[in-house]
Amino acid sequence: MIYWDQEKECMPIxxxxxxxxxxxxxxxxxxxAFVPAYQKKMDAAGIKPDDIKTLDDLKKLPFTTKQDLRDNYPFGLFAVPMSEVVRIHSSSGTTGKPTVVGYTKKDIDIWAELMARALVSAGATRHSVIQNAYGYGLFTGGLGVHYGAERIGASVIPSSGGNTKRQIMLMxxxxxxxxxxxxxxALFMYEVMQEMGVDPADLKLKAGIFGAEPWSENMRREIENNLKIDAYDIYGLSEIIGPGVAVECKYKNGLHIAEDHFIAEIIDPETGEVLPEGEQGELVITAITKEALPIIRYRTRDLTTLDRTPCPCGRTHVRMQKVLGRSDDMVIIRGVNVFPSMVESVLLNIPGVEPHYLLVVDRKGNLDELEVQVEVSEKVFSDEVRKLEELGAHIRRELESALGVSVKVRLVEPKSIERSEGKAKRVIDKRKF
Known part of the structure; x- marks a missing residue:
C-alpha cells in the first residue's frame, strides 16, 4: 500500500x-480570542473555551452556517490580520455577496499536503501527468488540485474547464x-472522444479524481467502463479548506476524512442533535488546524453516514459514504452552487416578472441542465411573441451572469406554478444519483 504520509494517515486511534x-x-x-462573532455566539450559548475538556464537549459549541459567513462578509470571521492572509477564495452566496475564505501561508501548505494525500490515494506518483480540468480562479477546485500535484512532484497540465476537444488533444x-x-x-469528454474517433484505450489515462457534485455508483461504473480508468470520489468545501477534506482509497468503500485536520459529526438536520454512529444525517465539520478561517461545527448541509470500521488500506481515519443529497434547497450544477434565493434576487429586479419561480434540474446525456420556470404578469403574458422572447432572453442573460452557469428560461402564465401555505417548493431535481 502506498501512502503520502503513512505516519499521519495510519495513526493509532x-x-x-x-x-x-x-x-x-x-x-x-x-x-x-480573535473572532468577535464566535465570542458573541459562545457567550450567548453560555460556553467558554475552558468548558471544552473532551471531544464529546464539541457538541456544546454553537454551529457555524453559510449565513454566518454572509453576515460577516467579507473578512469578519478571519482570525488573523489581513497582512497574514496570502490567498482569498470565494464561493457562491444566495445574494449578490459571495462567501469569502482566506488562507495563511501555513493554510496553503496544509491544503497542498491534503491534496497530495488525495492524489496518492488515487495512485498518483511523481511520474504522473495530471490534467487538471477543474476551474481555476475564485473556485477552490483548480488551485487546490494544482498545489497538491506539484507537492508530490507530478507534472501538472492546468487545462481548467471547457474547450473539450483541446482537452482530448492534450491527453x-x-x-x-x-x-x-x-x-x-468526464462523461461529456467521452462523448466528444467518440465524435472525434478517439479510443480511450489508446490514451495513457489510468485514473480520475472526480468531485464538486454528487455522483452515483452507476455513474462511476459508466465512467470506468467508458474511459478505461479507476474513478475516485473526492470531497471538500471552500468554507472548510477546499478539495481534499476526504477522498477514497483504492477499496472505494467510503471517503477517508483527514481527521488530523478535521472533526466530523453527523446531526439530525431538523433538531441539530448529534446522531449515533452509523445513522444517516447532515455532515458537520470542525477545522482544527486552519489559521485564517478556523471553522467551528460548520453545517455542510450534505447528507451522509460515517463508518469507523477498519479499512483494508490501513488508514485509520473515519470514512464518509458518498453524499446522498442536500438538507436544504441548494443544488449543484456542474460544480457550481446554486440557491433559489440567488435566482429570486435576479428575478425581482426585472419588470413584468412575478415573484413565483421554479428551478428544474435534470441530466441530459451526461451533463446537468438547469431550467428556470418564471411566472410573468397577465399583461406581459398576453403580449406579442417577440416581446416575450426578448424578455426570456434578458432573464437568461441576467441569471447566467449571476449564477455562473448556463440556464434555460421558460416563461409561464400567471398562477401556473404551485403555491404552498408552508415553505415554497422552489426546486425539482430529476437527476438520479
Missing part, C-alpha cells in the same frame, strides 16, 4: 483522538495519466 482534542482546544481558544499529446474534473464533465 487513541493517538489521533489526543491530537484532535489538543488542536480543538487550541482552535476554540483562538476563535474566542493524446501530453500523455495524461490522471484526470481531475467533475464526473459529469
Amino acid at each position: 487513541e493517538q489521533l483522538r489526543e491530537l484532535q482534542l489538543r488542536r480543538l482546544k487550541e482552535t476554540v481558544y483562538r476563535v474566542y 493524446q499529446d501530453f500523455g495524461t495519466t490522471i484526470l481531475t474534473c467533475t464526473p459529469s464533465y
Whole structure:
C-alpha cells in the first residue's frame, strides 16, 4: 500500500483522538480570542473555551452556517490580520455577496499536503501527468488540485474547464495519466472522444479524481467502463479548506476524512442533535488546524453516514459514504452552487416578472441542465411573441451572469406554478444519483 504520509494517515486511534482534542482546544481558544462573532455566539450559548475538556464537549459549541459567513462578509470571521492572509477564495452566496475564505501561508501548505494525500490515494506518483480540468480562479477546485500535484512532484497540465476537444488533444499529446474534473464533465469528454474517433484505450489515462457534485455508483461504473480508468470520489468545501477534506482509497468503500485536520459529526438536520454512529444525517465539520478561517461545527448541509470500521488500506481515519443529497434547497450544477434565493434576487429586479419561480434540474446525456420556470404578469403574458422572447432572453442573460452557469428560461402564465401555505417548493431535481 502506498501512502503520502503513512505516519499521519495510519495513526493509532487513541493517538489521533489526543491530537484532535489538543488542536480543538487550541482552535476554540483562538476563535474566542480573535473572532468577535464566535465570542458573541459562545457567550450567548453560555460556553467558554475552558468548558471544552473532551471531544464529546464539541457538541456544546454553537454551529457555524453559510449565513454566518454572509453576515460577516467579507473578512469578519478571519482570525488573523489581513497582512497574514496570502490567498482569498470565494464561493457562491444566495445574494449578490459571495462567501469569502482566506488562507495563511501555513493554510496553503496544509491544503497542498491534503491534496497530495488525495492524489496518492488515487495512485498518483511523481511520474504522473495530471490534467487538471477543474476551474481555476475564485473556485477552490483548480488551485487546490494544482498545489497538491506539484507537492508530490507530478507534472501538472492546468487545462481548467471547457474547450473539450483541446482537452482530448492534450491527453493524446501530453500523455495524461490522471484526470481531475467533475464526473459529469468526464462523461461529456467521452462523448466528444467518440465524435472525434478517439479510443480511450489508446490514451495513457489510468485514473480520475472526480468531485464538486454528487455522483452515483452507476455513474462511476459508466465512467470506468467508458474511459478505461479507476474513478475516485473526492470531497471538500471552500468554507472548510477546499478539495481534499476526504477522498477514497483504492477499496472505494467510503471517503477517508483527514481527521488530523478535521472533526466530523453527523446531526439530525431538523433538531441539530448529534446522531449515533452509523445513522444517516447532515455532515458537520470542525477545522482544527486552519489559521485564517478556523471553522467551528460548520453545517455542510450534505447528507451522509460515517463508518469507523477498519479499512483494508490501513488508514485509520473515519470514512464518509458518498453524499446522498442536500438538507436544504441548494443544488449543484456542474460544480457550481446554486440557491433559489440567488435566482429570486435576479428575478425581482426585472419588470413584468412575478415573484413565483421554479428551478428544474435534470441530466441530459451526461451533463446537468438547469431550467428556470418564471411566472410573468397577465399583461406581459398576453403580449406579442417577440416581446416575450426578448424578455426570456434578458432573464437568461441576467441569471447566467449571476449564477455562473448556463440556464434555460421558460416563461409561464400567471398562477401556473404551485403555491404552498408552508415553505415554497422552489426546486425539482430529476437527476438520479
